[in-house]
Amino acid sequence: MNCSEVLEHISSVVDNRLGGKELDEFYQHAKICRRCKDEYDLERVTKIFLQSSLHPFPPPLYLEHRLLTLIKTTTNSGNIFSSVFELLIKRWYFTVGLTTALILIFVWTQKPSSHSHTSPQDNNFIHFVYNNFDAVQKGETAQFTEDNNANGFGIGQLKDCSLIGTCNANYKGQQVTHSIYKKENCTIYCLQINFDSIKNNPNLTLPSQVLDKLKETGRYVADMHKCCSVILWVKDNNLFAAAAEMDINNLMAFLTDAEAQW
Amino acid sequence: MTLLTLNPNENEKQNEFKSEAIPQLNGLYSFARHLTGNADDADDLLQDTFLKAYRFWDKYEKGTNIRAWLFRIMKNSYINRYRKVTKEPDLIDFNEIQEFYTRLQDTTTGDHDLAEQMFGGVLDDEVAKALDTLHPDFKTVVILCDIEGYTYEEIAEFVDIPVGTVRSRLHRGRKMLQSKLFEYAKKKGYVK
Numbered sequence: 001m002n003c004s005e006v007l008e009h010i011s012s013v014v015d016n017r018l019g020g021k022e023l024d025e026f027y028q029h030a031k032i033c034r035r036c037k038d039e040y041d042l043e044r045v046t047k048i049f050l051q052s053s054l055h056p057f058p059p060p061l062y063l064e065h066r067l068l069t070l071i072k073t074t075t076n077s078g079n080i081f082s083s084v085f086e087l088l089i090k091r092w093y094f095t096v097g098l099t100t101a102l103i104l105i106f107v108w109t110q111k112p113s114s115h116s117h118t119s120p121q122d123n124n125f126i127h128f129v130y131n132n133f134d135a136v137q138k139g140e141t142a143q144f145t146e147d148n149n150a151n152g153f154g155i156g157q158l159k160d161c162s163l164i165g166t167c168n169a170n171y172k173g174q175q176v177t178h179s180i181y182k183k184e185n186c187t188i189y190c191l192q193i194n195f196d197s198i199k200n201n202p203n204l205t206l207p208s209q210v211l212d213k214l215k216e217t218g219r220y221v222a223d224m225h226k227c228c229s230v231i232l233w234v235k236d237n238n239l240f241a242a243a244a245e246m247d248i249n250n251l252m253a254f255l256t257d258a259e260a261q262w
Numbered sequence: 263m264t265l266l267t268l269n270p271n272e273n274e275k276q277n278e279f280k281s282e283a284i285p286q287l288n289g290l291y292s293f294a295r296h297l298t299g300n301a302d303d304a305d306d307l308l309q310d311t312f313l314k315a316y317r318f319w320d321k322y323e324k325g326t327n328i329r330a331w332l333f334r335i336m337k338n339s340y341i342n343r344y345r346k347v348t349k350e351p352d353l354i355d356f357n358e359i360q361e362f363y364t365r366l367q368d369t370t371t372g373d374h375d376l377a378e379q380m381f382g383g384v385l386d387d388e389v390a391k392a393l394d395t396l397h398p399d400f401k402t403v404v405i406l407c408d409i410e411g412y413t414y415e416e417i418a419e420f421v422d423i424p425v426g427t428v429r430s431r432l433h434r435g436r437k438m439l440q441s442k443l444f445e446y447a448k449k450k451g452y453v454k
Contacts, residue, residue: 011432015407017414038360041376043433046440049377050408053389059291060301063308064284070309071276071316 001025006036014044123205125198125239126222128171129230133189133243136180143167144180158254161188172203181254188244188254195239206232214239221248231255279316286329289410290336296405297340299394310343311336333420341398359444381443383450392442400435403428408436 001009001022006029012018013026030037118134119127144165161181168177174197181188198204199211206214213220214234222230229248232241244251290311294304314335315322322331363380384392393401402421406412407428418425 007433008430011429011436014436015414015432035360038363042359042363042380042440043436045373045377045380046436046443047408048373049381049384049443050389050393050404050436050439052374052377053384053386054296054393054409056289056292056410057295057304059287059308060305063291063305064287067284067287067309067312068280070313071279074313074316 001029003029003033003036006030006033007039010036010040010043013040014047123172123203125193125204125206125241126210126230126232128204129189129191129222129232129241129243132178132191133228133230136187136189137245141165141180143169144178158183158188158190161254172201174198174201174204183254186244186246188242188251190240190242192241193239195234195237198239275316275319279319282328283312283315283332286332289329290332292410293333293405294336294340296390296393296409297336297398297401299390307336307340307343310339314339327419330416330419334422337398337402337421359440362444381447384443384446388446389443392439392446395442396435396438400431400438403431404435404439407432 006026009018009022009026013023018026030040119130121127121131141164144167158181161183164180164182164187166177166179168175170176174193177192179190179192181190193204198206210220210222210232214232218235219231219233222232228243228245229251230241230243231248231251232239234240242251242255244254287308291304291308294307294311295301298304298307311332315332322328363376367376393404396404403417406417406420407414412420414425414428417428421428423431
């Protein structure tokens with residue numbers, strides 16, 4: 001055997017796999033070749049050290065049970081669902097992370113929910129405003145954009161808002177002008193009615209304290225719902241109302257330019 | 263609640279799998295543990311292996327070597343999932359190791375004593391770390407032969423390579439390990 005043949009067989013000798021004539025030839029060469037002998041000795045020593053340092057690991061007791069459970073799950077729930085299930089139970093931290101992320105995404109992407117302003121269908125003008133605003137919020141706005149003749153809203157353009165549409169309608173025998181404005185994602189619903197027609201109309205009334213406030217200060221802020229604002233004001237014997245899902249100060253800021261009486 | 267009932271074929275498959283594959287758990291877990299280097303990844307690798315084996319149970323030829331079949335699935339899963347970008351460890355010049363070994367030979371008797379003198383200061387964790395630096399091809403054969411005690415023929419079947427390749431990979435793998443361990447021993451001051 002020459003050096004390269006010996007090197008080729010070193011592992012076999014270390015692992016006691018070489019015998020007979022080949023083994024004799026191996027040792028004969030090792031006797032006369034220091035380098036080959038050292039290579040052999042060092043590989044043997046390395047194996048011994050490795051074996052003394054690293055040992056087979058017994059599996060944890062839970063593993064067999066977990067495997068059998070996973071296999072049953074795979075059988076019962078089909079491939080896609082089982083893969084997800086496997087992932088979820090194998091990586092609990094993934095599950096917790098995913099759930100947290102979904103909750104956060106849900107919370108962050110939720111804009112303040114549009115709540116109902118539905119009020120009794122009675123003679124109260126403020127209820128009428130709330131119910132109309134509710135309908136506008138639900139998207140019932142077709143008539144506002146279809147009625148091209150209605151341009152009689154007395155307050156003109158609201159500051160920084162775009163006019164979506166205006167319409168005239170008869171309500172309980174009274175002419176009412178409705179308008180919708182938009183400011184970003186927020187809708188502002190406005191209406192106008194002759195003030196005398198309310199003061200003397202049993203079919204369309206305002207509570208006495210509202211009337212008193214209007215007569216006294218020219219305006220009234222309703223606070224029936226926390227998340228939205230309704231304001232009434234009187235100008236030139238017309239009663240105006242504006243409703244929006246925003247803070248009263250913000251709503252008044254939009255109306256300021258339109259209504260110089262503030 | 264309605265409990266799901268398995269059809270007879272699925273039931274038979276589960277029973278077969280349970281009696282043939284599950285008993286291989288011990289050997290496969292230990293291999294996975296050494297291959298991945300930690301308990302969590304070993305758990306995952308083992309579960310991946312068994313789930314794949316169960317899904318492809320119809321591909322397993324009954325009566326052939328179940329252990330070899332499972333080892334092959336595990337090795338492929340490991341390579342696909344855990345393969346890191348490894349480069350062969352820088353080898354210390356063999357002359358340096360040989361020189362140190364020659365000096366030791368004069369003062370030590372017996373292989374165990376020699377092994378202790380050569381690498382005695384190296385901790386078990388460091389041995390595992392050194393093993394982890396090997397390319398999976400070399401790591402696999404070293405683990406299977408030196409730690410798990412399989413024969414060359416078994417390893418050849420597990421890994422699906424000729425016996426001659428097992429032998430040469432073992433030689434190269436051990437030599438790389440030897441170099442790495444010697445480097446650790448040197449860093450710790452056991453080798454001067």
